[in-house]
Amino acid sequence: DGGITQSPKYLFRKEGQNVTLSCEQNLNHDAMYWYRQDPGQGLRLIYYSQIVNDFQKGDIAEGYSVSREKKESFPLTVTSAQKNPTAFYLCASSTTGGHQPQHFGDGTRLSIL
């Protein structure tokens, strides 16, 4: 079955540590996205990528970094510069034409130790 796989499901970060969240899709989608969701809040866009080796900052990119070396993969690194990283992180993908909805992974819940 095609879908998006995020790992790990839960992640804990120590002070000063960088952590990387994995996102893999086998839907053959060109576009991929990372969102942050805080409790009781909507989704805020961190980064998005329309094509391999290219990505753009979203609304809250500070303290985060991404790469897009393969079509299937769009990992997100939460750096030590992100002072309030505790949140639910959602990865999504979509086609780039035809105005289709985004498909979401199951999310990674990140907490500070």
Next chain:
Amino acid sequence: ELKVEQNPLFLSMQEGKNYTIYCNYSTTSDRLYWYRQDPGKSLESLFVLLSNGAVKQEGRLMASLDTKARLSTLHITAAVHDLSATYFCAVEGTRGFKTIFGAGTRLFVKA
């Protein structure tokens, strides 16, 4: 800058009742999506609305889009407990790809 506002943000209703959730957006767009999120879970696509006057229905939910008013509605008919979830509208900007989500409407249907 595209902004998306939903109301109400919280809705508690009795089973069997009808209600409407509203989604207003600030700039021109003809691509609007509705998603459902269960607690602690991911988002599931409900409806895709791509033109003025578009109406989609699935079970007890019906979504519509008025691009001139920059308004979409999600109407719930004869609510049941299983509809309890958070519902998000999301609007795609005219340049594509960047989609802005509303804050979500947390719906609780009481038996």
